[in-house]
Amino acid sequence: MSDDSDLTAVIEPREVFDRVGGLPAFERLVAAFYDRVERDEVLRAMYPEDLEPGKRHLALFLAQYWGGGDVYDRVRGHPRLRRRHAPFPITPEAAGRWAQHMAAAVREQRFDAAAEALVLAYVERATPTLVNRLPGQEQVLPPGLAVLPQQPPGHVPGPPA
Numbered sequence: 001m002s003d004d005s006d007l008t009a010v011i012e013p014r015e016v017f018d019r020v021g022g023l024p025a026f027e028r029l030v031a032a033f034y035d036r037v038e039r040d041e042v043l044r045a046m047y048p049e050d051l052e053p054g055k056r057h058l059a060l061f062l063a064q065y066w067g068g069g070d071v072y073d074r075v076r077g078h079p080r081l082r083r084r085h086a087p088f089p090i091t092p093e094a095a096g097r098w099a100q101h102m103a104a105a106v107r108e109q110r111f112d113a114a115a116e117a118l119v120l121a122y123v124e125r126a127t128p129t130l131v132n133r134l135p136g137q138e139q140v141l142p143p144g145l146a147v148l149p150q151q152p153p154g155h156v157p158g159p160p161a
Ligand code: HEM
Pocket: 043, 046, 047, 048, 050, 051, 053, 054, 055, 057, 058, 061, 062, 076, 081, 084, 085, 088, 090, 091, 094, 095, 096, 098, 099, 122, 123, 126, 127, 130
């Protein structure tokens, strides 16, 4: 087994960029992700008519996040992802769809196992932080309330009705 396929390899997040093949690898990942977004009626409705600028920005963001320099910051400024996502009604369901499509797109890339594990863990961790609406409600949730469970904290479920 080569080092690249060693599931136990410990790598730094910033090493991911080089390990997966630099910006072109993130462009391919984003293209695979957007193919799925285009076929998802809930998500497609949230995205603008022209998907190309968003694709570019997401690829640059991910490349930067995983150690590929600071091009995103230079082109778009500080990510401020919650603020940038506030216009979109990201319910837990929408976030779940996003995360599912992104995870599928990541797996399709055949990154080496250590890099894939890091990227998948990031998707799982980061997506819920962008939830900003409850289903059927217009009000934008403040950060931190975004991932509240269905019941208030401390709620003890009663016996089934
Ligand atoms: C790990 C989670 C996520 C990350 C890292 C992420 C990252 C980004 C980035 C970097 C952009 C481009 C910002 C810019 O214009 O500079 C973006 C745009 C966008 N994101 Fe996300 N996002 C995440 C989750 C979500 C979720 C859960 C949704 C919806 C369910 C969503 C919907 C959108 C939409 C609609 C845009 C605008 C695209 C456009 O203007 O073309 N994102 N996201």
